[in-house]
Amino acid sequence: MTTSARDEVLGRIRTALGRTGTEAPQPSPVPRDYRTSLGEEPGAPGLLDLLVDRLVDYKATVHRCAPDAVGATVAAALAERGARRLAAPSGLPAGWLAGADVETVTDGATPDGGTLSVATLDAVDGVVTGCAVAVAQTGTIVLDSSPVCGRRALTLVPDYHLIVVRADQVVGSVPEALPRLDPDRPLTWVSGPSATSDIELDRVEGVHGPRTLVVVLVEG
Amino acid sequence: MTTFLGMPGLPVATERGTLRGPDTFPVAARKALGDTQLRKNLGHATSTIRAKRARVVGELDDWEELRAAGAAIKADVMARLPELLVQLEENVTARGGHVHWARDADEANRIVLDLVRAAGTPDDPVTSVVKVKSMATQEIGLNEALAEAGIAAVETDLAELIVQLSDDTPSHILVPAIHRNRAEIRQIFLDHMPDVDPGLTDEPRVLAMAARAYLRRTFLAARVAVSGANFAIAETGTLAVVESEGNGRMCLTLPQTLVTVMGIEKLLPTWRDLEVFLQLLPRSSTGERMNPYTSMWTGAPRTSGGTADGAPDGPQDLHLVLLDNGRTATLADEAGRQALHCIRCSACLNVCPVYERTGGHAYGSVYPGPIGAVLTPQLAGMHGHGADAPAGGDPVDTLPYASSLCGACFDACPVRIDIPSMLVHLRAKHVETAQAQRRVPGLPASAENAAMSAAAWVMQDAGRFSFAEKGLQLGRLLARDGRIRSLPPPLSAWTTSRDVPAPPAETFRQWWARTRGDRS
Numbered sequence A: 001m002t003t004s005a006r007d008e009v010l011g012r013i014r015t016a017l018g019r020t021g022t023e024a025p026q027p028s029p030v031p032r033d034y035r036t037s038l039g040e041e042p043g044a045p046g047l048l049d050l051l052v053d054r055l056v057d058y059k060a061t062v063h064r065c066a067p068d069a070v071g072a073t074v075a076a077a078l079a080e081r082g083a084r085r086l087a088a089p090s091g092l093p094a095g096w097l098a099g100a101d102v103e104t105v106t107d108g109a110t111p112d113g114g115t116l117s118v119a120t121l122d123a124v125d126g127v128v129t130g131c132a133v134a135v136a137q138t139g140t141i142v143l144d145s146s147p148v149c150g151r152r153a154l155t156l157v158p159d160y161h162l163i164v165v166r167a168d169q170v171v172g173s174v175p176e177a178l179p180r181l182d183p184d185r186p187l188t189w190v191s192g193p194s195a196t197s198d199i200e201l202d203r204v205e206g207v208h209g210p211r212t213l214v215v216v217l218v219e220g
Numbered sequence B: 001m002t003t004f005l006g007m008p009g010l011p012v013a014t015e016r017g018t019l020r021g022p023d024t025f026p027v028a029a030r031k032a033l034g035d036t037q038l039r040k041n042l043g044h045a046t047s048t049i050r051a052k053r054a055r056v057v058g059e060l061d062d063w064e065e066l067r068a069a070g071a072a073i074k075a076d077v078m079a080r081l082p083e084l085l086v087q088l089e090e091n092v093t094a095r096g097g098h099v100h101w102a103r104d105a106d107e108a109n110r111i112v113l114d115l116v117r118a119a120g121t122p123d124d125p126v127t128s129v130v131k132v133k134s135m136a137t138q139e140i141g142l143n144e145a146l147a148e149a150g151i152a153a154v155e156t157d158l159a160e161l162i163v164q165l166s167d168d169t170p171s172h173i174l175v176p177a178i179h180r181n182r183a184e185i186r187q188i189f190l191d192h193m194p195d196v197d198p199g200l201t202d203e204p205r206v207l208a209m210a211a212r213a214y215l216r217r218t219f220l221a222a223r224v225a226v227s228g229a230n231f232a233i234a235e236t237g238t239l240a241v242v243e244s245e246g247n248g249r250m251c252l253t254l255p256q257t258l259v260t261v262m263g264i265e266k267l268l269p270t271w272r273d274l275e276v277f278l279q280l281l282p283r284s285s286t287g288e289r290m291n292p293y294t295s296m297w298t299g300a301p302r303t304s305g306g307t308a309d310g311a312p313d314g315p316q317d318l319h320l321v322l323l324d325n326g327r328t329a330t331l332a333d334e335a336g337r338q339a340l341h342c343i344r345c346s347a348c349l350n351v352c353p354v355y356e357r358t359g360g361h362a363y364g365s366v367y368p369g370p371i372g373a374v375l376t377p378q379l380a381g382m383h384g385h386g387a388d389a390p391a392g393g394d395p396v397d398t399l400p401y402a403s404s405l406c407g408a409c410f411d412a413c414p415v416r417i418d419i420p421s422m423l424v425h426l427r428a429k430h431v432e433t434a435q436a437q438r439r440v441p442g443l444p445a446s447a448e449n450a451a452m453s454a455a456a457w458v459m460q461d462a463g464r465f466s467f468a469e470k471g472l473q474l475g476r477l478l479a480r481d482g483r484i485r486s487l488p489p490p491l492s493a494w495t496t497s498r499d500v501p502a503p504p505a506e507t508f509r510q511w512w513a514r515t516r517g518d519r520s
């Protein structure tokens, strides 16, 4: 009988490591002397300013507003864009699009999930979602396929993505974000609109993902 | 196949022409140095990226601590590789994914081909796949293997697309078309991109838009995607792809079938380890605080919560191919296995004074630059003039000499891979083989063998070895001042002369004589 590739590769690794028996080494300690936190509570004013600074640096548009002004702020952003037909995930809070003069198509409102075809998503003027976590230091927003974020295609195919970020979702650094995320969910970490550095290593915004990223940051 | 490297019986990579070029490094480098446009393009691109990297690395006051953690995590991965791979396999399988193991390139290609075929039906076969840029699939020559079977592999990364359209080969691990400037890219698009706007300018934004338009329909209709992976988390079964353009998201999200090919060394033990690598990688590679998009998926991805709880989110026919192809042979060498810690950020290429002058093609391998000079000889084996070697000697053997040992690569490496020490180690191993082969009757004593005795001379004596380390500092100064005009010594001997390269033995001695006064 021939050895399976699996057994052979695992056997080669053991040989390479000079293993003789079935010893199972314990994990070696890792020196984690780097910063595991920026030392600020989620949503602290300094973190919000940092997030905005980093988002703008990577060419996202940011609007800051109070909780009771989300609908009006979203509506104004969509009007400025001239968006008429929008896609939304099933769990989008009702108030977020209440003030907007748009037609909304909702994805995943039924248990079989993806109700919107790729062609439909390609034809809408944009998509509005929430997020799971935002990382101030890197200007990153994480989407996690929950009802307020929607499935991944929803935020990928449309050319315009507006994300509503609540202040309490904003943490300082990457080490503070990971424990808040569930690895069993598909995750998309977004830092600015799609971009490429492939031509002379200069960053150019706007390739295959949404070319416009708008963030509404809800404070207080 | 035999090789002197590694443990006897651990085979090196199968030969697909992706690791072993036709020319030795000195010959290929000399050709490259004659191409002034190439040198201009490379100089411009690498200086841009060096400045960006320095700025964002400088923003973190814990960069050295992150590097130390990254290095320790990777060392731990190597020590526990069998257990971690089995754990990864269990977690991927438990969440609806399928795991395949490939001993070498041919086996990996066969597995992928079978999966692509299985994704179609007799009436409606799959004739093309979309691809996310991946070093592993380049290494195994997957595109060529699929093409032989009548399946077109469409590269969707902008730089890969440029390379594919112009029937070129990649010259950088992150930006495969780094050797092309905007005017050349415009011409490639005009010549090879169907339906391209003839009024195309060479504005990078306009070129990026042309690629978007060209690929859009392909993405929306794709049924099978092939990707690599930047990281795999053993503890959770999560795979991660780090990218910029959104082509990765397209490939990872829209098709029904996703096949990911990954080297066995790409593992991280825990979810938490991402906190180190998601900081190290983007800052080191594109010089960004974070790259525009990172996708993570675990098994066959599902939505969570709400009315659509558990609905499919992306490809449900999900496969992971774990690739050896010379990695276990590399692992067997304790002094060389650090090369497997590489996270393919390309920082070492961008800071290398040799790479900056020769470009990637001179290395003859999909892995160029400093990391290529230590990884390629270990994956592919160095065959000297032995029975397995190409006529005239193995070009791979010259790669450990493709360096001035200036140390810039070590300083830049986010996981602290000591490339200079590994180069010295591989030179010593190469010389041992060359000497052994010279003792075999019938094998010619080549110029290359003679040249390599220089390294043997250094290696045989502890005092000389410490001098070599001293030389390392000297080279570092030269590189930093930017005063070297061609290749730094001892490589300058290869590049400034049209004659048979002077044996580096003399260069080393001259070098020694020249610097001896500093020794006290």
Ligand code: SF4
Binding pocket: B284, B341, B342, B343, B344, B345, B346, B347, B348, B349, B371, B409, B412, B413, B414, B415, B416, B417
């Ligand atoms: S060796 Fe280090 S610097 Fe070079 S590509 Fe790999 S991780 Fe990056």
